[in-house]
Amino acid sequence: MKYFTTWNNWSKKSKINEKRFHCFNILQNLVFLVMNKPVPYSDLHDEPVNELNDIDASLTYSYANYLNWLFQDRVELIKGKIFKMSPEPSRIHQKISIRISVPLVNFLKNRSCEVYAVPFDVRFPNGSKEDKEIFTVLQPDICVICDKSKLDYRGCIGAPDLVIEILSPGNNKKELLYKYQVYEEFGVKEYWVVSQSDQSILTYTLNDSGRFQPSKIFTLTEKITSSVIPGFELALDDVFEDLD
Amino acid sequence: MLQPDFCVICDKSKLDYRGCIGAPDLVIEILSPGNTIMELLHKYKVYEESGVKEYWVVSQSDQSILIYTLNDLWKFQLSKLFTLSEKVSSSVLPGFELSLDEVFHDLE
Numbered sequence: 001m002k003y004f005t006t007w008n009n010w011s012k013k014s015k016i017n018e019k020r021f022h023c024f025n026i027l028q029n030l031v032f033l034v035m036n037k038p039v040p041y042s043d044l045h046d047e048p049v050n051e052l053n054d055i056d057a058s059l060t061y062s063y064a065n066y067l068n069w070l071f072q073d074r075v076e077l078i079k080g081k082i083f084k085m086s087p088e089p090s091r092i093h094q095k096i097s098i099r100i101s102v103p104l105v106n107f108l109k110n111r112s113c114e115v116y117a118v119p120f121d122v123r124f125p126n127g128s129k130e131d132k133e134i135f136t137v138l139q140p141d142i143c144v145i146c147d148k149s150k151l152d153y154r155g156c157i158g159a160p161d162l163v164i165e166i167l168s169p170g171n172n173k174k175e176l177l178y179k180y181q182v183y184e185e186f187g188v189k190e191y192w193v194v195s196q197s198d199q200s201i202l203t204y205t206l207n208d209s210g211r212f213q214p215s216k217i218f219t220l221t222e223k224i225t226s227s228v229i230p231g232f233e234l235a236l237d238d239v240f241e242d243l244d
Numbered sequence: 245m246l247q248p249d250f251c252v253i254c255d256k257s258k259l260d261y262r263g264c265i266g267a268p269d270l271v272i273e274i275l276s277p278g279n280t281i282m283e284l285l286h287k288y289k290v291y292e293e294s295g296v297k298e299y300w301v302v303s304q305s306d307q308s309i310l311i312y313t314l315n316d317l318w319k320f321q322l323s324k325l326f327t328l329s330e331k332v333s334s335s336v337l338p339g340f341e342l343s344l345d346e347v348f349h350d351l352e
Binding site for chain 1: 306
């Protein structure tokens with residue numbers, strides 16, 4: 001009898017435990033379901049990210065995400081896709097950059113255009129100017145912006161008037177293809193491509209139908225002029241002489 | 245007299261045992277450090293004046309190709325700078341296509 005009671009009690013307890021276990025199971029399944037539920041895009045941007053490796057490069061990101069990336073690596077966004085920039089530009093790259101930007105700054109003193117050099121974010125909004133609606137953010141080597149309403153404390157929003165990229169030896173697909181397409185699509189009026197290896201500068205000018213027109217390739221002994229900055233002249237000898 | 249890196253001549257009457265007399269249809273120059281100004285400025289003018297129909301400039305350092313095409317006014321018209329993953333075609337050789345990935349692949 002005692003044995004039976006004990007058994008009975010145990011059996012009752014066991015049933016309660018079974019119920020508890022069952023409830024736990026359902027709960028766990030629910031948690032699991034919630035965890036696996038796709039997180040809506042807009043919820044992602046609040047999370048700070050400390051390591052570039054923590055970012056899934058197969059996904060697309062907005063400027064709102066970009067602002068929460070606290071790592072040192074420099075990246076750019078093109079239509080939401082992440083592009084790594086070279087860790088540090090070479091000394092020659094920087095020397096060329098200064099030799100082009102200083103004459104630009106001097107020429108544009110007391111005029112309405114401003115000159116900026118990397119690191120400087122240019123956002124290319126496709127409609128809405130909200131951070132989470134912007135999917136292309138680039139850092140041109142040098143840019144000139146004549147419409148001051150495009151400037152805010154974070155950088156430039158909208159197409160600069162002139163963008164200058166300095167190629168590095170090797171793969172230049174980003175500058176010559178992806179960024180080229182963005183600059184053309186968003187209406188950058190003039191795009192200069194500087195080749196340090198070939199000591200030349202090629203200029204693209206936006207034509208009336210919004211397409212880049214390659215205008216000329218400038219080389220040593222020649223002087224570069226710009227349709228965006230009338231009167232400005234830059235001797236290529238001054239840019240490329242004595243680089244080493 | 246010039247010695248282009250490559251040339252394509254479609255008019256066989258321009259060929260003799262010494263080489264080519266007259267403008268080739270297509271000239272290709274490969275830039276290397278040091279000869280940039282020569283290729284781009286001096287030869288450019290010679291090719292344009294003599295009526296080379298197409299002039300390709302290949303940059304090994306930047307892995308890019310640029311094409312000048314002679315227009316109706318006998319002036320060279322510049323193409324965009326082509327880069328890896330792109331293909332270039334030629335107005336002189338209809339149907340011919342060259343993939344830049346194949347040109348610059350595995351150069352070292």
